[in-house]
């Protein structure tokens with residue numbers, strides 16, 4: 001019986017695309033509680049191997065328990081996924097037969113108030129998925145960034161139209177006293193919303209600001225870009241890459257990356273002759289991103305915003 005678990009999103013689609021086979025070597029770059037990895041291991045009858053990475057030490061400990069039956073087949077490391085190469089080399093794997101990223105945070109992280117991701121439960125304004133990267137906590141952004149940087153973070157990463165008002169409210173509040181907890185910040189954001197908008201809003205007014213600060217604190221887009229830049233050469237011919245994202249900016253990064261990798265030429269459109277010597281490395285398997293079924297969404301509301309894109313190494 002697994003310990004604390006996380007319902008893996010779009011599991012059937014992930015298994016069908018990755019098609020785990022005995023002897024295969026797979027990278028799960030966002031191990032979380034090992035939900036996807038457990039099913040990958042079951043699908044290859046326990047005869048494939050998984051390198052599982054996560055920034056969050058606690059998630060790794062729980063995943064190790066959830067995957068205990070397959071302990072000879074798993075290699076779990078606390079690290080950011082864009083640093084996967086070092087760990088693949090350490091294992092002396094010649095390449096990968098598949099790679100999976102299921103971005104964002106797990107239900108465990110959201111539920112643990114001391115991690116500071118939640119605006120419902122009070123906790124320190126931390127938001128780091130793990131501390132090994134040496135990133136400063138979200139409170140550092142909230143206290144040290146300029147008005148224009150805060151506005152940009154909240155507008156771009158949170159897609160929050162109220163970003164200027166919220167950034168101004170944060171600056172004014174921090175001039176009076178420090179903002180140390182999630183509920184303090186949530187209240188500041190709530191009050192920065194014009195009252196009619198606050199009443200009309202389906203979600204808590206702090207939802208988008210918290211998302212933006214979490215993404216900036218953990219440098220989530222930077223990590224994704226760096227991972228994508230380096231993954232193709234490690235995938236063996238026929239190996240598949242699956243990325244599940246929950247944010248339009250992440251999905252755009254994946255889409256543009258796959259388009260580039262799937263073209264034989266990436267010269268500017270008006271170039272008379274090709275001079276880029278780019279090679280096609282991937283075949284796109286999902287022209288449009290796959291989304292969760294209605295049945296899954298009603299069972300697991302977290303899957304509502306999931307977008308899955310996949311490609312195969314040529």
Ligand SMILES: C[S@@+](CC[C@H](N)C(=O)[O-])C[C@H]1O[C@@H](n2cnc3c(N)ncnc32)[C@H](O)[C@@H]1O
Nearest residue numbers: 008030032033034035036054055080081102223
């Ligand atoms: C949505 S959860 C993954 C859930 C997992 N697929 C499962 O079924 O249990 C995302 C996980 O990725 C981790 N994570 C997010 N960004 C990361 C990064 N850049 N490097 C490593 N881990 C990351 C988070 O700490 C979190 O545990």
